[in-house]
Amino acid sequence: MAKKNILVIEDNHAILDVITLILESEAFNVSGLNKGADFIAHVEESKPDVIIMDIMLPDIDGRILLKELKSKPSTSHIPVLMISARYNASNYTLDGTEADDFMAKPFNIDDLMDKIYALLKK
Template sequence: MKKILVVDDNQEILELIELVLGLEGYRVSGLMDASHFNQRITEFKPDLILLDVMLGALDGRDLCNRLKADQLTLHIPVIMISASHNLNDTEGSICHPNDFIAKPFDISNLINKVSAQLAA
């Protein structure tokens, strides 16, 4: 069973994604902030990470950059989720996720993008 880590500070969106992907047969773990991000990756060993851009005081793009710069995590596909529709709108926070989903998102689009990344 493929494992997906979802990081979003909006509890309703987090719960929706967990429910939808759980019904699709994925094992899903959710985080509302990034305070235990590295620990959860080490323990859960996700096959894919869905990562919100704006995480309160933290920027998801910075977390994405750290994942892609680390030999232990660079292989994990990252799909960024954002209502801003622009991943590069903050100077110095440019990241290169494997895919992007704009909020509000279509459930079937979410499922298609997740399955495409896990099939790659």
């Protein structure tokens, strides 16, 4: 079975590194971005199976990226797990565009993996 590709968009380098380390230890291919610039081009090129995206990015609100991703036929099928330390499950949407799942920071590693495996089954 081919390795699954996961894209992580997180501006905190320590959190990005931890998530990457965890996912690579589970045999995923992981790529990371620390800002939203060129997000869609990166997604179309790397074709991730799941995206983990922080809402609070330095250059753009992650919810705007989510809306753009879900509005394009070529990328709308990709499951997205939004993460945030400032938002909660009731306010992570933008204009009705919802991620496939949400997780508040700090998060439990087992919970993160459970959510990723569930998204991969979609």
